[in-house]
Amino acid sequence: MRLVGILGLVLALTISTTATAMPDSLSKPTYVAPQETIPPPQDIAYPGTMTLQVDARDHDQGIFRVTQTSPVVGAGRLTLLYPEWLPGNHAPRGEIEKLTGLEFTANGQKLPWVRDDVDVFAFHLTVPENVSAITATFQFVSATTSSQGRIVMAPSMLNLRWHQVSLYPAGYYVRQIPVEATAIYPDGWQAASALRPKSTTGNTIVYEKTDYDTLVDSPVFAGQYFQSLPLTSRVHLNIVADDAKFLKPEKDQIAVHSKLVKEAEALFGSHPYDRYDFLLALTDEMGGIGLEHHRSSENGVNREYFTDWDSGPGRRNLLPHELTHAWNGKYRRPAGMWTPDFRQPMRDNLLWVYEGQTQFWGYVLGARSGLYSKQDTLDALAAIAAGMDQRVGRGWRPLIDTTHDPIIAARRPKPWDSWQRSEDYYNEGLLIWLEADQIIRRESGGSKSLEDFARAFFGGKNGDWGVVTYEREDVVTALGKVQPYDWGQFIEERVYQTGTEAPKNGLLLGGYRLVFVDTPSxxxxxxxxxxxxxxxxxxxxxxxxxxxxxxxxxxxxxxxxxxxxxxxxxxxxxxxxxxxxxxxxxxxxxxxxxxxxxxxxxxxxxxxxxxxxxxxxxxxPALEKITGEGVDQEGGIDRLLQPKTR
The missing domain is CATH 2.30.42.10 (PDZ domain)
Incomplete structure (x- = not known):
């Protein structure tokens, strides 16, 4: 009877499919895959140096005016690309719609161009005989309201992001393309970047020649109200503000930022940069941002960041997070997230390491440096744990799937965030790494911690701002070398499987339990x-x-x-x-x-x-200290948050 039932079901499905199939009498096209028209990137030297001049003076209307010259090797087809897949964004976020007025010329003659009909970030043109370089002119018309995108030009400051104002030739690794960039800023403004100036004339800065990969990784903050403060011999805090009245950091406030750098370098045991520049905007007028780069970071906070310091930690967790990325995310990078140019898609499946462990160390370094008090840090952990417990969507969507959210959702608002889930790899990743730290402490009798993993895995040669890639198995192997444990199963259960509640065991192992009180922290x-x-x-x-x-x-x-x-x-x-x-x-x-x-x-x-x-x-939510007979009064979390430097 069971066989007859199955055969009947198959027959019914066949009849149903046949009945709804397109009749043979209707016209039916045959699909032909589009021909690849864009040369793949090769790790070969680009013939010559591109020059890029950006006029960034029109901050009233938010218009960048660009002139770019690119050497060519001879006559024939040339393809220039606009950056699409942007490091740190984990998604194709290039604002191609804001590139306007595009014209190409060679030897004074205008050259026609056509946009690729498959990859709309690509522009094709034909180079005539006896031409050694082509010049592109265009504008990047930046957002003037937040509904159009992030505002990068404001009345008293701007954020020059080179990927928005440049093209690059297809067929080369971007690290092989030399470029010399020049920027013209509004009169009286000062600028900061990981790029070093070659010369400065009035409000025009010519930057030292670099490669296109490094150029894109070295944005600029410039402003009318500007201050640059040394934190260590290698690290500077460069501040722009909406108004001079907000640009008043106290000595003790700068001291904890200096402590942050020292704690980070002590944690990882190295510094993967020759010099590092925090770019910090105190603004309600320019769009907020927190974005990592290898030798700098873009950070946008409220304008009262310094002047309203005592009212709470505010966004003081931002700088520790972005600094940690110099090691985790930039120097050590998931193999799928390193690409030879800005056209190849990134694979984000290791963001629970890239962002999750960075989130973990960001809070730890905030506490160790004094940017966050210990109590603020405990309160933050309580809020994170309780908030992750509300993500009931983990019953159908495992954490690993949220690593694709930068591409799927592009940070657009969601109607049911707790059910759909979002980029939970940040905070749930933090909880996973907190548990890993506490397991290592327990299994090693307190002689080791996740800090040993961080130093071994993310540490490297001082001043090496190259890239070393890794896969999931490299993480498992490195954890095992620090402390034997079934780390593969640990990761499988917490990252790749669905569940009913957030991974909060790290709190209990660390000496605290999540409770609920009637007064907010x-x-x-x-x-x-x-x-x-x-x-x-x-x-x-x-x-x-x-x-x-x-x-x-x-x-x-x-x-x-x-x-x-x-x-x-x-x-x-x-x-x-x-x-x-x-x-x-x-x-x-x-x-x-x-x-x-x-x-x-x-x-x-x-x-x-x-x-x-x-x-x-x-x-x-709040954290309650676990007490009682036989309980260590200084638990693993207490030890974790203790400073390592004086």
Missing amino acids: AFILANDKRRKQLDLSYSIGLIMGGKGAIKSVIWDSPAFNAGLKSGLTISAVNGKAYSDEALKQAIEENRGGEGKIEIFAKNGEAYHNFMVDHSGGLRY
Whole structure:
């Protein structure tokens, strides 16, 4: 009977397929794959040096004007590429739509060009006889509002990113293409970059010749209000601000930034740069950013970063994170994320190491340097662990799949972030590496830690800002050399398999447990202030934006089960006009009760009542020290956060 049933099912499927197939009488094309028209990159020397001049003076309208000359070897077809796959972005984020006014000339004659009909980042042209170089002129029309992309030109500062204002010839590794860049800045502005100036005349800087790969990896911050401060003999903190009144760092504030560099170099036991430049923008006008480079980093924080220092850690975790990338992400890089040019796709499957362990060391170095207090760090770990527990999407989507999110979602807003998941490899990766650290400490009797792995795996020759690639098995092998353990299974379970809760065992092994209290930590309050939100995700399961707007709803939370969603605007709570305080009061007044919280909200032109079933009151995550007989009063996390340098 079972065989008959299966045969019947197959027959039914066959009949169904036949019935819905396209009739033979209809016209049907045959697919022909497009011919490859772009030469692949080769590791050979480029014949000559490109010159690139960028006029960056039009900060009022946000227009960069570019003149670029490229040597050619003879007549024939030439393909020039606009950078598409951008390191640090983990995705094809080149803003090709902002390249305008493109013209090519040779010996004073205009040359026609055509965009490739498959790869729209490629431009083809024919070089005539007796031509030694072609010149391209164009504009990069940067965003003037945040809806158009990140703003890189503001009234008192700019962020010159060479990949946005240049082309490069196809057929070569970008490290083989020499280039000499020149930038013209607004009068009176000063600029900082990992590139060293060859000459400066007025507001024009000619930079030393370098290769195109290094050029793209060496952006510029320039501004009217500028200050450059040495942190060590190799590292400088270069600051631009919206106004001079924000450019007032105190000596003790600079001291903890200096301590950050010393702690990082002590951790990894090396410095993979000859010189490192923090580019730090104190701004509400230029777009925010946190992006790693080998010998510099782009960092955008609130303008009160220094002047409002005592109100909380704010974004002081940003610089430790980006500095760590000099070792993890730039010097040591997943093999799939190193490419010979900016056209080849990256494979992001090791971002749980690249970003996850960087996130881990970023918080550790923040605590060790004093940029974060120990309590702020513990509060951050509590918020991260509780937040990751809310990512119920791990029941269907393993962490490894979130490493593709930079390409899949491109950081666009999501309707159900906790169910869809996002770039969870950052914070869930942090928890995994915290657990790995605590396992190493336990298994070695406290004689070793993840610091031994970091020094062995990410350390290298001082001043070597090249690239050494790795695969997953290299990580497993290196962990095993530090401390024997089944690291392959450890990674398989936490990274590649689905689950029901976040990997929080590192907290317990480290001497702390996650608990919930009725008062938010200073870390949560500061985070809410910076993001202009009210985070009630641990109680009723929603995050409020301004003016009663629901910013996010946690999947399967009380708010979700009541029918609420992001985008609604709450008008009233329990019959009272909405305010953040009114909502918190209603939640707290229902603590231990049997009733429901009544939320009256607007969806478009319609109004609805939503009855939220939650009697747990206000809940906020915190870490509680594990105490008792036989418990080490200084646990692994306490030791982890201790400074290593004086």
